[in-house]
Amino acid sequence: MSQQIFDLVVRRTWRVPLTAVSSGDAASVARRFDGVLLTIGYKASGRLLSYLGTLTPQDARLVSVQVLAVVQEAVGAHAQHNPYFRDFPRNVPDTLDFWVSCLQDALKDAPGAADAGAIFARREFDLLALPRYGSYQHTYEEMVAAHDAFLPALGDRRTVLDVGGTLDEEAHGLYRHLAGSTTPLSDADLAALALLAPYCAGMEQPATVPQRSARAIVNATHVLYGREPEIDTVTDVLRLACALSGGDVTLETATRFRSLPRPVRRTLLAALDAVVGASPAKVGDVGTHREAWKRLGERLHPHEHAGPGARVFAVARGEDDVPSLPARVERAFASGARAEALRLLAAAPGALVRRADHLLRSAADDAEAAAVVDALERALPDVSGRVVLGLREHLENRRAATNRQPSASGRPGVGRPDPGRRVFVNRRGGAWASADERSPLPPDALTTLARACDAEVLRRVPRPQDLVVDPDLLDVALPLSARARPDGAGVLPRGSRTRVTGELLRFFVHWRETRQTTDLDLSCLLLDRDFTDAEHVSWTRLRGEGFVHSGDLTEAPGGATEFVDVSTRRIRRPVVVPEVHLYSGERFDQLADGFFGFMSRDTAQAGLPFEPATVRLKSDLTGAGRVVIPAAFLRGEDGWEALWLHLDLNGSPGYNTVEEHRVTTTTLVRAIAARRYLTVRYLVELLRADGVKVHHEMPQGTGPVTYLGFGAPEELPTGSRVVTPQNLLDLVPA
Incomplete structure (x- = not known):
C-alpha cells in the first residue's frame, strides 16, 4: 500500500515524499539521479538534491529508482518504442511501392507457380495478411543502432521534481484535494481517491465532500x-x-x-x-x-x-408512484403553466440554473423573462461554483451565436466559428453535433445574467495581494468537469489552447495487447482553414508533402508503436487532427497498456523516434470506444497551437479508418473549435478589474503571492499559493 501511495503522490504532485530517515553522504547518487532525469525531460530541484544527498547511498538509490520508475511511466518511457520502418522518419517508402514489395516477397517465398496462384486465390489480395506486413522486421537494438544521437535543445520540456513533506502529509493533502473537488472527477481521479481513502482513514477528514x-x-x-x-x-x-x-x-x-x-x-x-x-x-x-x-x-x-x-x-417496484421534480416540471410546461414550472425549479437552485436557457426561451413576454432573470439571480448564491461558471460559459456562447462574432478563440486565423451548430459531449467523451435551432435569448437578459455570474464568481474567489500568471496558462480552460479527461502527463481540460513550438510534431500511439491480437492505427486528418477539403495520413497513405507515417503494425504481443511526423513548416493544411482507431482486437480499456502522445522537436535534434525529453503529452487510452480524438492542432497567424478535445467515439465494431470517420471528425472538431470556453484568462481579468495586481513575472520585494503556471519557480515567498495543471481543480470556487 505504501509503495502505491508513494507512486501516486509523485505522479500527481511532482513532489517526492520524505520517506527515508537515514543520514549519510549520497551527493554523487543525487547528481547521477538528476542526470538521468534530464534525459527524460525532468529535473530535480535544489531542495530534492539536498534531501537525497543527506541520505545513505543505499537509501538514496532506492528513492531514486522508485521516482524514476514513476516519471518514466508518466511520459511513456517505460516501453520500447520501435517503428515498423527501422530508419523512420528516413527511408519510408511510398505506400504502393511498399505493398508491391510485400507482394513480391510473398511470391518469392512461394515454392512454385501453384503456390503463388494459391496466394492470389486464398488471400484475395488481402495485403494485410501478407507474411511481411504488420510485424517487426528488425529488433529494437537494430533500430537504435541505425539512429544518430539525440541533441538536446533549450526548448525541450523540463518538469521540476521537488521534495515534499512526509508520505502521510503528502497523501493527506492529495486526499483532501480530490475529496474537496467542486467538479466531477475523472475515472482515474476516483480510483486515486479510492486508494487514498483507506490510507487516510485515521487522519482528519474533510468537513464535506461536494x-x-x-x-x-x-x-x-x-x-x-x-x-x-x-x-x-x-x-x-x-x-x-x-x-x-x-x-x-x-x-x-x-x-x-x-x-x-x-x-x-x-x-x-x-x-x-x-x-x-x-x-x-x-x-x-x-x-x-x-x-x-x-x-x-x-x-x-x-x-x-x-x-x-x-x-x-x-x-x-412500482407499488407507489412519486413523480420526480423533473417530471413535475415537464408536466407544468406541457400544460402551459410556466409560472408553476418556475416555482418548482426555484426550490432546487441547481436545476433552475441548468434550465435557464429553456425558461428564457419559453417566456411569453418581457415580464416573464424578467421574472426568470430575477429567480436566477436569487438562486446563484445557492449553487456550486462550477454551475455558476457553466451558466456563464453558456451565456457567452449564446451571445456569440447571436452576434456571429468572428473568432471563437479570441485570436484571428485559428479556425472559423460555427455558431450554427451545437456540440454535445457526454461523461464518457462520446460526442455528437446538431444544428442549433434555438431562438435567440433576450439581449438584456444575457447581459444581466452575465454580470450576475461575474459578481458571484468574484464573491467566491480569494483575492490575492499579488497574482503572478504565466501567460502560457491563460488559454487553459477551467476544469468544469473532469469526467471524460484521461489520465496521463500534460493532459489539460477540453477546450484548452496551448502554444506548440518546434519544427516537427511527432504523434505516437503505443499499445500492448492482453490476450487477443490487436491492431490499432494512428492516423491524421488534414483540413483547411474552413475545416473542409480533407486529406489524410494513415497506413494507406504513408507519406506526402510535410508528413510521414512510420508504418502499420497489426499485432502487439510485446508492445507496438506507430508514429506520424508532421512538419510545421511544410504541411499545407492548417488543421491537423490526430486519431487513434481500433481496427481489430481488444477495446482500449482491455489493453494491457495503451497511450497516445505527441512530441515537439527540431529536425536537427535527430535521435530515436521516441525521445522522452520532447514529449509534451502522454494520454492514456481508456474507455469502451473505438475511435479516440485527443486533440487538434491549428496554425494561426502567430504559430501553431493545440486544442484539447478528449473525444472517445463509438466508431464501428471493427475496421475503423480515418477515411470512414472523416465527416464526423470534421463536424465535431469544427464545433468545438468554435465554442467559447471559460479559461484562466477569464478569472485573471475579473480579478484585475477588481483591483488585484497581476504580474507576468515575479515582482521583487513582495510578500506571499498566488502563482498560476505550468510549473512554479523554486523560490517563492513563504505562504504563497501555487496552481499548476496538477491542481487546476482548485481554481473552480466552491
Missing part, C-alpha cells in the same frame, strides 16, 4: 470505520452501496451488489429513513435508477424494516 461520486467513496470508508456517512439524498445511499460492493459510484454501469454485513445493512436503511423522513418528496429520485434499487433491495431485505425508508423500494 461531489456525489467522490462522497460515496469517502462514505464507504466512513462506514467501514464506524463513522456516520454524509448523506442527504436517497441516491447517495445507492452510490454508497455501489462503493461498498466495489462497483461504479457514478451509476453509469450496473453494479453487482455484494452480500453486506448486518451492521452495514442497518446503516444504509437508517440513512434512507433519515432522508425520507426529513423530506418524503426525495423518494421521487428513485425512478431514475429503478432497476439498481430493485437489485439492492434483494441485499438489504427492506421487508424486515418498518421505517420510512422502506418506501424507496415500494417506488422501485
